[in-house]
Each structure stands twice: as structure tokens, then as C-alpha cells.
Amino acid sequence: MQLKSRHLLGLEGVAKSEIELILDTASGLKEILDRPIPKVPTLRGKTVVNLFFEPSTRTRFSFELAEKRLSADSMNFSAASSSVLKGESLRDTVQNIEAMRINFVVIRHSAVGAPHFLASCIDASVINAGDGAHEHPTQALLDMMTMKERTGRLKDLKVVIVGDIEHSRVARSNIHGLRTMGAQVGVCGPATMIPRNIEDMGITVYPHIEDAMAEADVLNLLRIQLERQGRELLPSLREYRNLFGVTLERLERIGRDLVIMHPGPLNRGVEIDSDVADSEFSVILNQVTNGVAVRMAVLYLLAGGKAKLEGESHG
Numbered sequence: 001m002q003l004k005s006r007h008l009l010g011l012e013g014v015a016k017s018e019i020e021l022i023l024d025t026a027s028g029l030k031e032i033l034d035r036p037i038p039k040v041p042t043l044r045g046k047t048v049v050n051l052f053f054e055p056s057t058r059t060r061f062s063f064e065l066a067e068k069r070l071s072a073d074s075m076n077f078s079a080a081s082s083s084v085l086k087g088e089s090l091r092d093t094v095q096n097i098e099a100m101r102i103n104f105v106v107i108r109h110s111a112v113g114a115p116h117f118l119a120s121c122i123d124a125s126v127i128n129a130g131d132g133a134h135e136h137p138t139q140a141l142l143d144m145m146t147m148k149e150r151t152g153r154l155k156d157l158k159v160v161i162v163g164d165i166e167h168s169r170v171a172r173s174n175i176h177g178l179r180t181m182g183a184q185v186g187v188c189g190p191a192t193m194i195p196r197n198i199e200d201m202g203i204t205v206y207p208h209i210e211d212a213m214a215e216a217d218v219l220n221l222l223r224i225q226l227e228r229q230g231r232e233l234l235p236s237l238r239e240y241r242n243l244f245g246v247t248l249e250r251l252e253r254i255g256r257d258l259v260i261m262h263p264g265p266l267n268r269g270v271e272i273d274s275d276v277a278d279s280e281f282s283v284i285l286n287q288v289t290n291g292v293a294v295r296m297a298v299l300y301l302l303a304g305g306k307a308k309l310e311g312e313s314h315g
């Protein structure tokens with residue numbers, strides 16, 4: 001089986017079988033990361049351009065590492081040191097880069113739909129690494145891979161996403177992906193940060209973190225985006241922590257296992273306390289490792305790779 005599209009622009013509308021294909025492929029590729037020489041020739045001869053118009057640590061480095069592990073050639077573009085500063089448009093920038101014969105563009109951009117626009121005007125495969133408050137599909141895929149690894153399932157798994165749901169591309173992609181995979185999705189956060197009528201999508205709204213924690217198998221905590229809406233939609237960070245912060249005291253009160261996730265970067269002492277982030281409940285660093293495997297799988301499958309057969313080796 002192969003992916004239907006040559007782009008990965010979001011998880012909305014992506015079939016369950018395709019998500020399963022990506023997650024299974026990522027699980028198969030993950031062992032490469034632990035080899036003495038963690039490199040296979042799978043994408044030798046392919047060129048990937050990483051276009052990051054917004055800051056990133058995890059996504060950018062894990063795409064770069066995934067490309068290197070698969071032997072692709074990669075180039076990194078930073079808006080701050082490019083002709084974008086001279087007023088060159090996104091379309092011109094990418095068409096000029098494409099003229100150098102490249103195969104993939106990985107793009108993070110503050111404008112919703114920037115990856116979709118690129119996909120309509122270039123021949124290379126486009127991978128969305130986060131567009132505004134719209135989608136961040138590879139983050140949701142690595143989140144689902146981590147949930148499945150830790151709990152053994154996605155179907156009927158109770159996942160509550162906590163924080164600014166309205167403005168979060170991580171939340172949006174998680175909601176699309178998890179619902180497709182049959183998980184039970186809930187959200188929790190200040191009313192100013194919960195989309196209106198979200199219940200109509202079959203999503204449970206928890207106004208109180210204690211109720212969310214009492215019911216969830218997995219809590220996926222979002223970063224309060226201090227540089228974006230955080231200041232306007234919250235009376236104070238202290239109040240957010242008091243009402244929605246995941247503390248060890250709250251976790252111990254639940255008295256059972258609960259998987260704690262966070263896409264990073266963390267605001268320690270706001271949405272998550274340090275002793276939770278660094279505890280046995282946390283799979284935050286497993287998410288980061290799985291990010292490399294998921295991005296390897298996406299590149300491999302978009303390049304036309306097929307599902308790995310039982311016992312087959314990638315190199």
C-alpha cells in the first residue's frame with residue numbers, strides 16, 4: 001500500500017489506513033536510529049529543502065535528522081538570511097529553489113494555507129511542518145505513535161488535549177487524526193480558548209482539569225503561547241497554572257497511570273510542573289525520538305515507498 005497524495009498538508013481527510021501505514025512504517029524505521037551506523041540509502045539522490053519561516057527546534061532538527069538517516073541531501077532555508085528580506089514572495093522563493101531540481105519542500109509558515117499554496121504551484125512534494133493555527137500533521141502522527149507505543153491502542157483511547165485549543169495547530173491535527181483512529185477525544189482549558197460548538201464534533205469539553213484527569217488515559221498538554229494569544233485570553237499565567245496546570249499533587253490524587261504528553265517547548269510551572277515533566281508519567285522525550293521516525297516514514301512513503309513487508313529490512 002502507498003499514500004494517495006504526494007503531499008502531506010494536514011490530517012483532515014487522511015484515511016485511517018494511511019495513518020496506520022505511516023505509524024507502522026515509522027515503527028519499522030525506528031530501529032535504524034539505534035544502529036551503530038544509523039543510516040540507510042533509501043532516499044539517496046533525493047533533495048529536501050527545509051523552509052522554516054518560524055522558529056523551531058524539534059520539528060526542524062528531526063526533519064533534518066530524518067533526511068540524513070535516509071541519505072537524502074538537505075538544504076536549510078532561514079527567512080532571516082534569504083532574499084525574503086528583500087521582498088521576494090513565497091511563490092518566487094520556492095519556484096527558484098525548485099528550479100535547482102529538488103524533490104521535497106518541508107515548510108513551516110505563520111500563514112494558514114502556505115503549504116497548500118506551494119503544493120498548487122510546484123512539482124515537488126510538500127510537507128506541512130506547521131501552518132499558522134491550522135495543522136501540524138507530523139506532530140499529531142508522532143503523538144499518536146507515542147500513545148500507541150505506551151498504551152497499545154488508539155481505538156477507544158481517551159485523550160484529553162489541554163490548553164488553547166482554538167489557536168493550536170497541534171490540537172487541530174490531533175483531533176483529526178485521533179478521531180479517524182477511533183479514539184475518544186476531549187478538550188480542557190479556559191472558555192476563551194475552546195472553539196464554540198466543538199461538542200457538535202463529538203468532542204467532550206472538560207471545564208475542570210480534575211475531571212479531565214479523572215477520565216483520561218492520556219493528557220496532551222499544549223504550550224500556552226505567550227508570544228501569541230496567551231496574554232490576551234488569560235488573566236494571568238498564575239491563574240492558568242492554578243486552574244489547569246498539571247501538578248504532581250493533582251496526578252497523585254488520581255491514583256492511577258496517566259500518560260502525560262507535551263509537544264514542546266514547555267512552559268515549566270505554567271501548563272506543566274517540572275516534577276511532572278520529568279516523571280515516569282511523562283513520555284515527552286519519547287515523542288521527540290518518535291518525531292524522527294515519523295518524519296523518516298513520511299519522507300519514505302511520499303517518495304513512493306510501500307509498506308514494509310514482514311521481515312523486510314530498510315537497509
Ligand code: CP
Pocket residue numbers: 055056057058059060130139263264265
Ligand atoms: N513541537 C514543535 O513543533 O516544536 P518546535 O516548535 O520546536 O518545532
